[in-house]
Amino acid sequence: MSKAILTDVTKCIGCLKCVSACKEIHHLGADVPRVWDKNDGLSAENWTSIIAKPENHYVRKQCRHCLEPACVSVCPVGAMHKTELGPVVYDSSKCLGCRYCMMACPFGIPRYEWDKAVPHVEKCIMCYDRIEEGKQPACTEACPENATIFGDRSDLLKIAHTRIKENPHKYIDRVWGENEVGGTSVLYVSDINLDFLTYPTKNFDTPLPEETVAALDSVPYAFLGMGGVMLGLNWIIRRRMKLGGGPNKKDGDSHE
Amino acid sequence: MNRVKTTKLLLWLFAGFAAAVALNRYIFGLGVTTNLNDQTPWGFWIGFDVMAGVALAAGGFVTTAIFYMIKREEFHPLVKPAVLTAFLGYVAVIVGLLFDLGLPWNIWHMIIYWNPHSPLFEVGWCVMLYTTVLLLEFSPVPLEESSRYAKIRNFLMRFRFPLVLLGIMLSTLHQSSLGTLFLIMPARLYPLWYSHILPIEFFISAVALGLMMVAFETLLSHWLYRREPETELVGKLCKIATWVLGTYFVVKMTDLALTGKIGMIFNGSWLSDLFIVEILISTLIPAALFAVGKLRRNSTAQWIGSAMVIVGLVMNRIDVGGFAMVGGAASYTPSWMEIAISLGIVSAAILVFLLVVEHFHIWEIRPEDPQSLPEVSPSFDYSSRTWLGTPDVSSLATHSLAFVLSFAVGMAALSGKRLHAEGVDSIVVRPATGVDTLCINGNRDNQFVEFPHEAHIAWIKTHAVSLTIDGVIDSISATKEDSCTFCHHFNLPGERLSNCWECHTSMYSRVDFFRHDWHTSARGANLKCDDCHTPGVTRTAESAKQCAACHPAYKFAVNTNLAKPAFYIPSYVDAMHELCVACHKAEVKEVKGKPELALCTSCHKTGTPPELRAGMKWKVSVPHYDNVVLPNVSTVEK
Ligand code: SF4
Ligand code: SF4
Ligand code: SF4
Numbered sequence: 001m002s003k004a005i006l007t008d009v010t011k012c013i014g015c016l017k018c019v020s021a022c023k024e025i026h027h028l029g030a031d032v033p034r035v036w037d038k039n040d041g042l043s044a045e046n047w048t049s050i051i052a053k054p055e056n057h058y059v060r061k062q063c064r065h066c067l068e069p070a071c072v073s074v075c076p077v078g079a080m081h082k083t084e085l086g087p088v089v090y091d092s093s094k095c096l097g098c099r100y101c102m103m104a105c106p107f108g109i110p111r112y113e114w115d116k117a118v119p120h121v122e123k124c125i126m127c128y129d130r131i132e133e134g135k136q137p138a139c140t141e142a143c144p145e146n147a148t149i150f151g152d153r154s155d156l157l158k159i160a161h162t163r164i165k166e167n168p169h170k171y172i173d174r175v176w177g178e179n180e181v182g183g184t185s186v187l188y189v190s191d192i193n194l195d196f197l198t199y200p201t202k203n204f205d206t207p208l209p210e211e212t213v214a215a216l217d218s219v220p221y222a223f224l225g226m227g228g229v230m231l232g233l234n235w236i237i238r239r240r241m242k243l244g245g246g247p248n249k250k251d252g253d254s255h256e
Numbered sequence: 257m258n259r260v261k262t263t264k265l266l267l268w269l270f271a272g273f274a275a276a277v278a279l280n281r282y283i284f285g286l287g288v289t290t291n292l293n294d295q296t297p298w299g300f301w302i303g304f305d306v307m308a309g310v311a312l313a314a315g316g317f318v319t320t321a322i323f324y325m326i327k328r329e330e331f332h333p334l335v336k337p338a339v340l341t342a343f344l345g346y347v348a349v350i351v352g353l354l355f356d357l358g359l360p361w362n363i364w365h366m367i368i369y370w371n372p373h374s375p376l377f378e379v380g381w382c383v384m385l386y387t388t389v390l391l392l393e394f395s396p397v398p399l400e401e402s403s404r405y406a407k408i409r410n411f412l413m414r415f416r417f418p419l420v421l422l423g424i425m426l427s428t429l430h431q432s433s434l435g436t437l438f439l440i441m442p443a444r445l446y447p448l449w450y451s452h453i454l455p456i457e458f459f460i461s462a463v464a465l466g467l468m469m470v471a472f473e474t475l476l477s478h479w480l481y482r483r484e485p486e487t488e489l490v491g492k493l494c495k496i497a498t499w500v501l502g503t504y505f506v507v508k509m510t511d512l513a514l515t516g517k518i519g520m521i522f523n524g525s526w527l528s529d530l531f532i533v534e535i536l537i538s539t540l541i542p543a544a545l546f547a548v549g550k551l552r553r554n555s556t557a558q559w560i561g562s563a564m565v566i567v568g569l570v571m572n573r574i575d576v577g578g579f580a581m582v583g584g585a586a587s588y589t590p591s592w593m594e595i596a597i598s599l600g601i602v603s604a605a606i607l608v609f610l611l612v613v614e615h616f617h618i619w620e621i622r623p624e625d626p627q628s629l630p631e632v633s634p635s636f637d638y639s640s641r642t643w644l645g646t647p648d649v650s651s652l653a654t655h656s657l658a659f660v661l662s663f664a665v666g667m668a669a670l671s672g673k674r675l676h677a678e679g680v681d682s683i684v685v686r687p688a689t690g691v692d693t694l695c696i697n698g699n700r701d702n703q704f705v706e707f708p709h710e711a712h713i714a715w716i717k718t719h720a721v722s723l724t725i726d727g728v729i730d731s732i733s734a735t736k737e738d739s740c741t742f743c744h745h746f747n748l749p750g751e752r753l754s755n756c757w758e759c760h761t762s763m764y765s766r767v768d769f770f771r772h773d774w775h776t777s778a779r780g781a782n783l784k785c786d787d788c789h790t791p792g793v794t795r796t797a798e799s800a801k802q803c804a805a806c807h808p809a810y811k812f813a814v815n816t817n818l819a820k821p822a823f824y825i826p827s828y829v830d831a832m833h834e835l836c837v838a839c840h841k842a843e844v845k846e847v848k849g850k851p852e853l854a855l856c857t858s859c860h861k862t863g864t865p866p867e868l869r870a871g872m873k874w875k876v877s878v879p880h881y882d883n884v885v886l887p888n889v890s891t892v893e894k
Contacts (some may be wrong), residue, residue, distance in 0.1 A: 016829070073373045094365055095362065096365055116287075117284060209440065215375070224425075
């Protein structure tokens with residue numbers, strides 16, 4: 001059963017308990033502000049952050065654990081991996097440090113340890129080990145307001161839609177993460193627009209890896225096609241030379 | 257002046273400088289060396305070293321295709337140098353990648369861990385295979401030096417045709433797959449560059465770039481070694497390039513038109529201007545130049561045209577590779593160290609190229625031949641070093657000297673760099689203002705928290721307080737005398753008013769407030785290492801003296817139970833909350849009569865009442881609420 005997290009922006013009080021719980025459980029280092037930080041609070045030491053928005057809105061940002069993750073599809077060595085349970089996890093022993101995952105992620109999530117001589121990619125792993133033990137992630141456990149909760153994705157979707165239905169004036173009629181880039185395992189309901197979490201995409205609801213698949217599918221054809229074209233050209237030209245008694249060979253360097 | 261010597265000297269200088277920077281890169285990591293950041297994780301090295309490098313080396317497969325497949329025999333003199341350039345180019349790409357990858361020693365993982373869904377995986381494999389193919393294609397040249405290797409050479413020559421064919425097929429794949437890399441970023445890459453047929457565009461432009469690179473390299477080496485220019489032959493290359501460039505232009509424009517993006521070219525944003533410049537330099541002007549038969553056969557026009565295509569298409573690769581990304585140009589410009597390393601790699605590749613052409617039969621005449629190079633190394637040019645004897649040794653000495661000197665210059669230029677790059681905080685805490693009542697506006701959202709300073713002083717003067725904060729701060733007893741240090745930790749003369757925000761500089765994250773450089777600098781505390789670190793023990797923050805050893809009045813650092821280094825202090829929010837909330841809760845007896853004092857809303861009211869504002873000593877200028885900047889297209893287009 002695919003697990004998920006549902007965050008209700010209307011309930012969040014911005015207390016940052018989730019942030020510190022995550023830091024604690026994963027032994028993330030102390031924050032030293034860096035020039036390479038993006039201004040959204042995420043960093044190699046912060047796998048989740050709270051983004052303050054006007055009028056006491058607080059939006060928790062974390063890896064969305066996409067159902068068809070771009071980061072997983074682009075990693076040349078498969079260091080990023082979507083598990084059965086839902087979390088997208090990272091295997092630092094395989095990683096090359098090409099940072100393609102950072103480029104490809106539509107939410108701009110993965111962060112890099114730019115200051116290390118042996119750097120790794122850092123991002124939320126949905127507390128994979130805890131989930132496997134049957135516990136819930138540290139952040140959802142720490143939330144005093146139940147603004148962010150953990151459960152099966154289908155159940156959470158139901159809860160999200162119920163909340164919207166029961167309070168249609170409060171919520172925007174949309175569950176963020178239901179369909180975006182093919183659906184994500186981190187869902188949001190909110191009374192403010194959350195599109196700022198995403199890089200703006202036109203084909204919002206199609207998984208990004210599909211963009212690459214078509215091109216990669218044509219690889220064998222391009223490979224063999226180019227070979228065929230070259231051989232064909234070569235054959236025609238040689239035949240023509242023979243027939244027309246074409247130009248003489250200048251040296252023995254070429255084949256024949 | 258001897259062109260070859262001067263050029264080589266320059267190249268050695270670049271290489272030496274780059275070597276120093278390379279050390280820095282491997283010891284301190286990417287953050288200190290590059291300007292790459294979490295917003296723009298790919299930059300100049302990917303754009304120039306890798307993507308442009310691969311495209312520049314396309315000359316190898318294009319020339320072999322023309323010569324072996326299409327049987328244009330007149331191009332024979334260009335084949336060997338083109339294959340050599342391609343081989344060195346690919347080696348340079350791999351070397352460049354070793355700098356850019358965070359974990360370069362894992363590069364071989366691509367061989368054992370497969371992810372065929374990844375375009376990068378495909379590019380990696382193609383580059384590996386093609387570099388091997390190029391090596392096999394080229395190796396008959398050095399092997400012909402000695403009859404001992406005749407057998408191997410003949411063996412390789414027998415497979416020349418299939419090898420060349422395989423090389424062309426592999427090149428087709430990875431030249432285009434470099435474009436596929438970016439298909440997954442429809443939102444990040446600026447629409448003028450993004451296209452579903454990016455792979456095709458990349459392939460066509462690589463062919464053009466390869467052709468022009470061969471042309472440019474021919475012109476350059478002829479100038480360098482003062483050989484008769486092969487204007488006729490280069491002219492023919494230019495003619496082919498005109499067609500390729502034309503095709504590139506038509507394909508690109510048709511695609512933009514069909515996807516309805518053609519209007520964006522003239523929308524006046526600086527990225528669209530960049531696009532116009534790129535197209536003009538890389539395609540339109542050179543194609544127009546070479547379309548005229550007379551100009552095509554003129555060597556000056558050949559120089560200009562080929563240089564333009566190279567510059568323009570390299571620019572294209574850099575743009576796609578990070579510059580034309582959403583937020584890319586805003587957050588990233590390459591650092592001088594990135595450019596130094598790239599220059600060094602290119603220089604080293606050119607040096608190897610020159611070495612090979614001087615020692616093997618790449619051209620009909622070997623350039624080091626005294627007849628073809630009359631002015632080679634007159635020893636009186638180096639009068640001071642005539643004792644070195646043969647010109648060879650003299651140039652060796654000069655070159656190593658150049659290398660070492662520029663290496664030293666590089667090290668000197670780097671000396672100011674620290675492992676901890678200077679940080680800027682995302683939310684700068686603002687000082688509290690006011691005297692009787694402090695109006696704390698920490699995260700600039702105009703949600704003031706009022707702190708009745710005088711009332712607190714009055715209260716604290718009549719009560720002795722003792723509190724424990726989360727086990728971190730051991731119970732601090734405030735008597736009437738030192739109660740000020742509750743908030744103003746440095747109870748030093750003149751420092752009574754140290755403000756919270758001066759040390760708790762970050763709104764939400766813990767910060768390292770210890771100023772090491774101030775403690776060691778002559779104008780600061782002027783301390784020697786051993787003043788704080790025990791001699792013989794590895795110098796770390798943990799093993800050093802605690803702050804309290806020198807700053808007895810610094811209450812909060814007196815604590816020695818901290819598991820973490822004492823230098824990390826809580827964020828502004830935590831500091832304020834711990835202090836206020838802990839105190840209010842500990843003294844719950846005192847506030848019992850007024851339970852509302854223990855509620856969040858007793859401090860966090862919405863806004864500050866006008867009457868209070870009017871009474872404030874200093875005006876608070878409230879910046880527009882926007883402490884989070886997230887990328888979107890509109891910020892880029894601006
Ligand atoms: S949000 Fe980004 S990092 Fe997380 S799974 Fe999706 S693509 Fe990967
Ligand atoms: S940086 Fe590591 S995890 Fe990310 S794509 Fe590259 S190899 Fe994979
Ligand atoms: S799920 Fe785990 S790793 Fe992810 S933000 Fe929450 S605590 Fe951190």
